[in-house]
Amino acid sequence: MATKQLGIVTTQYFQCAEPPDELVLKSGERLGPITIAYETYGPLNPEKTNAILICHALTGDAHAAGFHENDSKPGWWDTMIGPGKPFDTDRYFIICANVIGSCKGSTGPSSVNPKTGKPYSLNFPVITIQDMVNAQKLLIDHLGISKLLCVTGGSMGGMQSLTWAVMYPQMIHSVIAIATNYRHNALQIAFHEVGRQAIMSDPDWQNGDYYGKSIPARGLAVSRMIGHITYMSEKSMEEKFGRKLFSKERVGYDFSVDFEVSKYLRYRGDSFVQRFDANSYLYITKALDYFDLTEERNLDAVFKNIQSKFLVISFTSDWLYPPHQSMKIVRALKINDVDVSYIEINSSYGHDAFLMENAGQAHVIEHFLARMLLERKNTAMP
């Protein structure tokens, strides 16, 4: 369908919240200076009414689409972003920013603490989804955008999107919240807790102070293996692997790799270690576990001042953020007379479904955005 390509893209860096303008975090701590890594695709129109903010998930980054110079793999949501794609770069100005706490260009625990000249490690303050959103807001303000046409994302990206709509209702024309929850529940916390324990149990973790030394590779790999299981479904695992053996005629009767599913998980664990920082994994999982829009009031009350239109998407086989959690979001929005569409998409890919090429998701997003753009054109004051 799309013959044009986004082509080569580059990451930009925004220096913001320098002292004395530090970011005041939810914990009361202060963080600054802050760098935010971000990418943009497509042109911002003169009225600045076509900007869409894409929020990434746990281990994502600012590189959502197109190719970096000399890279063979495109950005993490390239199936969805580009000319003629649902997030159509011929029509929209797309922004994707790396969250603070991460290790992909934005300030996080592996960044150098200007007060000590060494990496922050565990001196980095514990951040929240709200803090990530406040950091993104500095970038959006810097870009001169007073109202976003849409904020969207899956999983943690969905949580940021909901948080934007709650914290800055007047800035958000619409939200597409995908495969997400309005608060982390016990099962979601449990999986993260085990992942963190795996990292913190690794002797190489050294209480976070491992930069320039051996990294806690084994613990981080185990963490990622756990995560990866939760992103798939029983059915997708069965279809992809079943009991297939890895380069063997029969099982080995030993503790080497027998099954393809084992090989795959070990591979995913080991390759993750090459691309992600263990402390960032601790900080971001903690931010997710702390996420609870209802910590002070119930969800109906939380959504009272919402001024955005909503599209909420869930996937049938997603057992990590199952449809019934999305439905609670929809119900609370409905009670507040918010214009909300909900779609539960049939998929066997589990939580990962939102990252896969999915015609159902692409189609509803494309049409929702076209409607939003039309609304904005009719109402925006240039």
Added chain:
Amino acid sequence: MATKQLGIVTTQYFQCAEPPDELVLKSGERLGPITIAYETYGPLNPEKTNAILICHALTGDAHAAGFHENDSKPGWWDTMIGPGKPFDTDRYFIICANVIGSCKGSTGPSSVNPKTGKPYSLNFPVITIQDMVNAQKLLIDHLGISKLLCVTGGSMGGMQSLTWAVMYPQMIHSVIAIATNYRHNALQIAFHEVGRQAIMSDPDWQNGDYYGKSIPARGLAVSRMIGHITYMSEKSMEEKFGRKLFSKERVGYDFSVDFEVSKYLRYRGDSFVQRFDANSYLYITKALDYFDLTEERNLDAVFKNIQSKFLVISFTSDWLYPPHQSMKIVRALKINDVDVSYIEINSSYGHDAFLMENAGQAHVIEHFLARMLLERKNTAMP
């Protein structure tokens, strides 16, 4: 209901398969001498027609019911076994044996290898569910029982029960298979693979050679935490813990324990380390992953020679061994005209449901066993 108690019980030890009568394992390796730890409850009738073999799950043991001297906690299935209980010790002779490979009295990797005078460690041969059953058969033969009234168990115990009925059809009058599968699938293997990696990544594991030194406590604890999550359900976790904080008014904004669910998992992990051997965990999870009744023929063909009556039980919220897997067992039995009853019990307790006090499970088992005993009385040749 039950006013009588089973009271104090003791574990017995059966020395079997001593050289030259070693057990020939599925791998082709030989194992011997073998000790089997077992307990029995209730009287064996003179005709020896009232014997029931209970098979335990991954980390279980021979102590299924009653109390050990000075113990405050009864055996692992005490809610189900005893006078007036479903496995009624006034009517049945109940046997429970620890599987080989375990660390609870039967021969396993922590046992002393008579050839070296040191613990087997990784020189212990990799065993299978079939090998566990063959070891149990030595015990049943030793007890002079030619036909068991019933073989039963949940989870891995269910797999042993199915295996008994397939390998020794003439010895099994009936089977109660609970919360189980006829082969380990990709998801089940995946969780075990991560658990094993957690143990084997622990530097204290030392390639299995840690006896008398530091044990791989951190890795084993992480393993158990993963397992424990899979034994519960989203709902039971939410009802038990939700986002409740552990002895705090608000979250700590640090990496200490915030949530009760985290505290609980850490506690379960740490206490498991006190009672279970890491190498046994590796061996038994591997036996489970190797379990596949259909490795040579399809399930219809596998069940062709079955001579037992079946009761198959699953639980609605069990996502580790979900009902659809039990239903496949039932379907293949039906195709072979086996007398099979199936019940899917409504429970929010997940896989652990079979271990909990559950009136539904108790009721169907009680009635099924009464029918089996009547049949045996009418047909047995004393």
